[in-house]
Amino acid sequence: MISLGKETIHRYQALIEWTDTLRELDDNIWVTPIAEGKATVAGIISHLKNWDNYLIHTIIPAIKNGDGMVFPDFDSFNQTAYEYARSGISKNSILDEFKQTRLQLIELLLTEPDVATKHVPANGVENCPHTGIPYSLLYIIHEFIEHDNHHKNQILSVI
Template sequence: MSDPKRVIESFSTLIAWADRLNELDDATWFKPLAEGKASIAEVISHLLYWDRYFITNVVLAAVRGEEIAYPDFDPFNAEAYKYAKSGISRKQLLWELSATRAELCRMLLALGEGMPSALAHTIQESTDHDLHHRNQIDGILNQR
């Protein structure tokens, strides 16, 4: 297993990365990443919703030694996308993402070496998931 502290450090890099998205214009913020794909706003909301789910469900289940259960992805992600289009400001959505990710990282750091390996593995997979979306968004930003 990877060192939990290193996994969490990597996981926390999303905070600084997301901060630079505050400078986007609305056209870029709401433009789909590709035809039929989510917008940057929807992806950010998607990441936020998953972090919230980790805080309220995944961490507790892993610490208790229970199986980690996940919601149905499509309806879950649809709710996140709906939130992105609810009228929430870019600044507020990005603040919520950063605050939630920081809270999740604090929870994980508090576990220290007692972090269950299943949770460390799940966080590593989530870091890879973040990177996938970050690369998508960076690709759009590099085209501007």
């Protein structure tokens, strides 16, 4: 499980290298919605950073306290990230914050494997309803890799 865990964590880290290439992205593309009614590239990166931050500051402490993982309402949580991206913060600042936050989370996962692999409920549910696999932070990270790839593909479709 630990080797699989490290593989998952390294896959999660791989997005950093790709997001670094966005520093060269035209500023107009950076702030244009990827589709009608959708987020901008800036908003997507801010959104990814906010979820990593949530794992660091809310989920990991909850697991350490013996509590389950509780996730907020996605729409309002994501809206906060999109608003931050529209606040006037620079492209490089958002990309730097994303990278720093993702590296901080990776470090925590690698140095505290017991926290990453401990079986804990997510919003009161013990096992993923789709796979039957018991929830853990590592399982959530595995799901977040798919989430990252979804957003990466959205961004690639507009650049």
